[in-house]
Amino acid sequence: MSVREYLMPRSVPEAVGLLERHGPELLVMAGGTVAMPLINEGISLPERVMSLRHAGMDRVERRGDVLAIGAAATLSRLLAQDAVPLLSEAARHTASWSIRNMGTVGGNLFTPPPGGDVAVALLALDARVRLAGPRGERDLPLADFFTGFMTTVLASDELLVEITVPTAARETAFIKYGRKHANTPAVVTVAMALERRGGRVGVARLALGAAGPHPIRATNAEAALTGAILDATTIGRAAQAAAAECQPFTDGIATEWYRRRMVGVFVRRALESL
Amino acid sequence: MKVSGSATLAAPPEAVFAAICDPGALLEVIPGCQEIHQVSADEYRGRIAIRLPAVVGTYDTVVRLVNAEAPTSGELEGHLVGRVGTIGGRAVFHLRGEDGGTVVDYSGTGVVGGPLARLDSRFLEGFARSLVNEGLARLGRRLQPAAAERVAVR
Numbered sequence: 158m159s160v161r162e163y164l165m166p167r168s169v170p171e172a173v174g175l176l177e178r179h180g181p182e183l184l185v186m187a188g189g190t191v192a193m194p195l196i197n198e199g200i201s202l203p204e205r206v207m208s209l210r211h212a213g214m215d216r217v218e219r220r221g222d223v224l225a226i227g228a229a230a231t232l233s234r235l236l237a238q239d240a241v242p243l244l245s246e247a248a249r250h251t252a253s254w255s256i257r258n259m260g261t262v263g264g265n266l267f268t269p270p271p272g273g274d275v276a277v278a279l280l281a282l283d284a285r286v287r288l289a290g291p292r293g294e295r296d297l298p299l300a301d302f303f304t305g306f307m308t309t310v311l312a313s314d315e316l317l318v319e320i321t322v323p324t325a326a327r328e329t330a331f332i333k334y335g336r337k338h339a340n341t342p343a344v345v346t347v348a349m350a351l352e353r354r355g356g357r358v359g360v361a362r363l364a365l366g367a368a369g370p371h372p373i374r375a376t377n378a379e380a381a382l383t384g385a386i387l388d389a390t391t392i393g394r395a396a397q398a399a400a401a402e403c404q405p406f407t408d409g410i411a412t413e414w415y416r417r418r419m420v421g422v423f424v425r426r427a428l429e430s431l
Numbered sequence: 432m433k434v435s436g437s438a439t440l441a442a443p444p445e446a447v448f449a450a451i452c453d454p455g456a457l458l459e460v461i462p463g464c465q466e467i468h469q470v471s472a473d474e475y476r477g478r479i480a481i482r483l484p485a486v487v488g489t490y491d492t493v494v495r496l497v498n499a500e501a502p503t504s505g506e507l508e509g510h511l512v513g514r515v516g517t518i519g520g521r522a523v524f525h526l527r528g529e530d531g532g533t534v535v536d537y538s539g540t541g542v543v544g545g546p547l548a549r550l551d552s553r554f555l556e557g558f559a560r561s562l563v564n565e566g567l568a569r570l571g572r573r574l575q576p577a578a579a580e581r582v583a584v585r
Binding site: 182195198199200202269271305306307308342370406407408 | 433488516546549553554557561
């Protein structure tokens, strides 16, 4: 093992200070479910590791009309909350109990596809992320956070501190389709949040996992839903749009062709369940 | 590890092929490429930095262009050696003119050695896909800066 120093900050400002002092070579670790296997296998050789476990970033609490989720809050804690049922549902379908007790909500945003199921649900819920760095804090929509495969707008001296999700009630659906019922990587993941006004769809948010280099919003499908009556024609149109606009890939779980077909199938099923 | 796909670039096949053989262009378009030198008519040596979270490192790189049929096809053979493993690979590409642009079809295989080989394939294949897509997008921008938005990578 290459690790010579294990840093355990007790606050966010202390963590930001350590990151600034040691630079991008410092491995930032939350739950360790991704990083520790890499270190143990000799693939990752960091000299310094900073744990966020005791940096005061592990709470999940209602704050006015949002649910504030610390980036180092475990997936089990997310599963236990009842303010936003879609997030409990997404957490329940992520990994296994033992991994959920260690893995964090923030860490899930950095997990490569086909992982990152909670991030898909957060995207459908118009979540925002709060980033902290030496120049202060910034708050942005999660939709603007991802830039590519395992790349984000996070600067090398910034930390993801918190995720906020509006608690306003919306009709929601979450479907993770995998090869097994539980503890399985996704063929595709679909998360949906919808608001109807006067019988028509007022707001539609549709997010997809394992259908791009990172969790993505299916904006053409959302446009097909917005303003329409949620009938079989609209549902068919939205499912077709989502299948056309997604960017799936081939891996050991499924082919690009199959994933694209399944995006259409499970977007339709998600909408029919509302 | 396998990667394949297709991309459309807004420049004729001759310009695309010339860029693939130009070390200056390769330095600009290969993500993380820190240096590259042409050491013979068909061989390049250089260094590429991989900045996958937790798998940060630089790789000494040798790339050879073989079976080149300018401006329609060729094969790139490469070998990367880093602190935590090696990556050897071969990729075949075909260029065909279409509406004043070029459609690039490519397919490649890679063999990973050392501790890096224990890395989950979702990291390696996803990273390889992102490298190719980003590289082709950069190549498109270099060849036709004004028409960058026309570059379609899939």
